[in-house]
Amino acid sequence: ADDYVTKPFDDIELLNAIESRLRKSDLMKKEFSKNVEGLNEFISSAKGMEDLKKLSETREIKTYKKKENIYQEGSYPRGIYFVNAGKVKTFKTHELGKEFITGLYKEGDFFGYLALMEETKYIDTAEALDESEICFIPKEEFFSLIFRNAEVSKRFMKMISGDLSDKEEQLLKLAYNSVRKRVAEALVTLTNRYKKDGETNFSMNISREDIANLAGTATETTIRTLSGFKDEKLIDIKGGTIAILDYEKLANLRN
Amino acid sequence: ADDYVTKPFDDIELLNAIESRLRKSDLMKKEFSKNVEGLNEFISSAKGMEDLKKLSETREIKTYKKKENIYQEGSYPRGIYFVNAGKVKTFKTHELGKEFITGLYKEGDFFGYLALMEETKYIDTAEALDESEICFIPKEEFFSLIFRNAEVSKRFMKMISGDLSDKEEQLLKLAYNSVRKRVAEALVTLTNRYKKDGETNFSMNISREDIANLAGTATETTIRTLSGFKDEKLIDIKGGTIAILDYEKLANLRN
């Protein structure tokens, strides 16, 4: 964990990441245009705050191989992580190996702030899904950014609150939706997270196990469900790669 | 909604509620003693902050009958709610009636801040479980309390982060625990929330449907599971009332 490289760090980048998250969730709530105004206003005001700018001088960067752990359940957080490039998942582990994926991240996202906020050990594990370049932002740096300014605090709280709403929605769906719906939802979530803007014929290389752990179901059941989707021409499967053929139908399944 | 009564409001009460929540979650993490220090320190420092004291002058109080709605999914929040007396649940509704309980509250708790933080419509519904006395704290009052002081912001964020951890834990359990375990967990949760300190022979009057909606399962299945617990002498059932006979076994079920 000591092969970090020191590089200049600009707070604005972190703020942008918060904003980006807020923007995305607002987008889903179809309030995008309204919030873009507030966003730009905020970014420029933040830029004006000189005390924010000089907060932190360095950041550490590290490259993680596919399947490499970034942090592990039970260890203590020293800061937060920011994805420069690649893909990351966070998951919780159930008795004897079953996993449930709690978060998916890509370039521009940050993760690992929950344990930091709570001042406890990590209660989940972060792992690279692809080879990834992750930068580390020390605790003090992060906290001073978050708490020095009430507006930033507010933004950050809004973001966490959004996360909380999402989890509650997820609980409802996990409780009462069929596996079929949940697997479709997992594909939709993966598409929303990893499809690049303007990209058509989106496909991804993700293990059946990860999809199962996102849907909270057995791997075999997931595979069968995916085969069903393939028969229905909702997706295409070539080797380990899944192509989304009909996003709309997947997102609006009857049952 | 206009039969509110005006009554003096002391911010300290809300701060105490935040602290109480933090204390409870910390307790579970067995870090109680450590945090009591910080708590007292914080309360006294907050008391010293004169600008905090004069923030809000009034609050509204209303009595809700059992099963009466306090706020409803889809409506816009105007503030947060603080429980003076009674019990409250919040729940989300699935297609055609199924409910999932997302929160349980009692005297000293506050609820309904999520939609407020997100600046969106309520995404859940709050309903009184018993006849309850609820006071309403207007948005502005709440926000100025939360954002005026960085320490308060931090406390509040820590609290929300704790909520988020809890939801993730709940997701893991909902995904992979048997109904039996989840029903036991629901009883444990109810006990933790509603058992008074020092109370022995704790019993509660809660509908089987509410327990089912807490466990995310069908009411009939819950009833059968409860009958099983009764046979195993883990609980006792007298009419609609459930008495917890063996909390430890319920909390540490094999499967």
Place this chain on the structure above:
DNA sequence: TTTTCCTACTGACATTTATCATTAGCCATT
């Protein structure tokens, strides 16, 4: 090229859980 290993896939089956239908019990009102 062969071998190895990991993942995807398939089948058979057991188990869990939901659903539908019905009965029993309790409380409140008359």
Place this chain on the structure above:
DNA sequence: AATGGCTAATGATAAATGTCAGTAGGAAAA
């Protein structure tokens, strides 16, 4: 005490999903 209405309980059954065991295929290593 009788009636009505709601909740709890039970039974029978179907449906959904998990589990176990085994096969296939493709990529990496030898």
